Amino acid sequence: MQKETEIKLRASRETLEALRDHPALKKRNKSGWEPRELFNQYFDTPTRELARARVALRMRRDGEQYIQTLKTRGQSVAGLSERNEWDWYLEKNKLDLKKLDDQCWPAALADLDKKQLAPIFSTDFTRQRAEIAWGRGKAKVVIEAALDLGKVIAGKQEEEICELELELRQGEPAALLELALELAADLPLMPCDISKAERGYRLFDPSSYSIQADAQKLLAETPLDGAFAAISWSLLGNSQRLAEQYRFNGHWRLLEDWLRQLVDLRALLGSLGQAVPRATTRELRDALDALIADWRPRLEQGSNDEAVRQQAPEAFRAELANTRWGQFSLSASRWLLAKGWTEGRNERGNRQGAAPLGKWLVRLLAEEAQAMPLSRAQQLPEVLADQLPRVQRMLVWLRPARGVLELPEVDRLYGELAKLEELLAAPDSEGRLDALAAQAHTVLTLKPWKALLK
Numbered sequence: 001m002q003k004e005t006e007i008k009l010r011a012s013r014e015t016l017e018a019l020r021d022h023p024a025l026k027k028r029n030k031s032g033w034e035p036r037e038l039f040n041q042y043f044d045t046p047t048r049e050l051a052r053a054r055v056a057l058r059m060r061r062d063g064e065q066y067i068q069t070l071k072t073r074g075q076s077v078a079g080l081s082e083r084n085e086w087d088w089y090l091e092k093n094k095l096d097l098k099k100l101d102d103q104c105w106p107a108a109l110a111d112l113d114k115k116q117l118a119p120i121f122s123t124d125f126t127r128q129r130a131e132i133a134w135g136r137g138k139a140k141v142v143i144e145a146a147l148d149l150g151k152v153i154a155g156k157q158e159e160e161i162c163e164l165e166l167e168l169r170q171g172e173p174a175a176l177l178e179l180a181l182e183l184a185a186d187l188p189l190m191p192c193d194i195s196k197a198e199r200g201y202r203l204f205d206p207s208s209y210s211i212q213a214d215a216q217k218l219l220a221e222t223p224l225d226g227a228f229a230a231i232s233w234s235l236l237g238n239s240q241r242l243a244e245q246y247r248f249n250g251h252w253r254l255l256e257d258w259l260r261q262l263v264d265l266r267a268l269l270g271s272l273g274q275a276v277p278r279a280t281t282r283e284l285r286d287a288l289d290a291l292i293a294d295w296r297p298r299l300e301q302g303s304n305d306e307a308v309r310q311q312a313p314e315a316f317r318a319e320l321a322n323t324r325w326g327q328f329s330l331s332a333s334r335w336l337l338a339k340g341w342t343e344g345r346n347e348r349g350n351r352q353g354a355a356p357l358g359k360w361l362v363r364l365l366a367e368e369a370q371a372m373p374l375s376r377a378q379q380l381p382e383v384l385a386d387q388l389p390r391v392q393r394m395l396v397w398l399r400p401a402r403g404v405l406e407l408p409e410v411d412r413l414y415g416e417l418a419k420l421e422e423l424l425a426a427p428d429s430e431g432r433l434d435a436l437a438a439q440a441h442t443v444l445t446l447k448p449w450k451a452l453l454k
Helices: 013-019 173-184 196-204 224-249 252-269 278-302 306-320 324-337 347-354 357-371 388-404 410-425 432-444 447-453
Strands: 002-010 034-044 055-062 065-077 080-090 118-136 139-154 157-170
Touching: 002 173, 013 139, 013 157, 034 196, 118 157, 118 173, 118 196, 139 173, 139 196, 157 173, 157 196, 173 324, 224 252, 224 306, 224 324, 224 347, 224 357, 224 388, 252 278, 252 306, 252 388, 278 306, 278 324, 306 324, 357 388, 357 447, 388 410, 410 432, 410 447, 432 447
Parallel strands: none
Antiparallel strands: 002 080, 002 157, 034 055, 034 118, 055 065, 065 080, 118 139, 139 157
């Protein structure tokens, strides 16, 4: 078994060609580009039990060589993935079921009749690979770069494969992101947390693709630094998967959810005070502000205008054809991997970062609640005009972490604050101020709100 650490970057055909001569690859290319044709057949049961267990079983033909591969999904966050992989070199194009023993076969599939395994889709592509190596400090980095161009085929459905794969052979995972960022500074590259196998399953059954990334369970004793990292990785990973799925099918709700992840990430970056110093987040906040400023008006217009919704997929393709989205996604991933918010942090910030989430979150919510003029808003709802960021800071924590709070009716608090956020974000209309005043009264009467004001 070997552990596969890689990052996939969706590209256009033009970008794929330009990558061959990009200085960041060309000056470090130790092998030259070696072309090969790869034909891959994936197997599963008729009820797709392997997919449910997050297992991919593949037979690859590489020249005259047949390679049976089993991959189990390990950790995959924001485009950077780690998977366990087993390879067996075979003499003929037929699965060797005896290789799928307890050493590699997941316990969840222990009772599966492997004789049910049958071809389900294929991924055939031309790969140009090169060994990219350089010195990073005192350490050596070796990365296999692969330019893949071909098709995923499931029955009568097919989708183009056009991507750059960077797989770590030697060195630290941060080197993958550093190289990807060098490339994304000049070329439009989209971090793409979806494997070729997932694309095949998505073609075979569009409902099989999971948009939500796995989220770490937060506990009351989880240190604030750990909770912040977990929520940030989740939001970033979700934004990337939503971008990929919206690019794929153009469903408007996916674009709304994509913007929601960006708004939440922006609120999160501004919610931690000295634990996450503003100087460490400036570039990310600026990038988020620019994306939100461009896309929020389009979403607001599209909520009541079918023509805007119809035009949005083309506008999003234009966004992805620019370097902005790739640069932001990769920069955020690198910053999170390096725990960039801790650099230069003072001692008070360090203590705050180590604080248990349950205690810190109560203090945050209490401070935000006490600063919100809800009592005045019952008569003068316009005083809430600048309170949207405050509500968003509360919600970005309540959404994943309200289970750690020892407050009464905390789910209702989350629901009513979400209604308040919706009213604050809505354009002016007849009756909006009255609705704001009524919602301010509702929040004020909640038991958990009263507890926060004590």
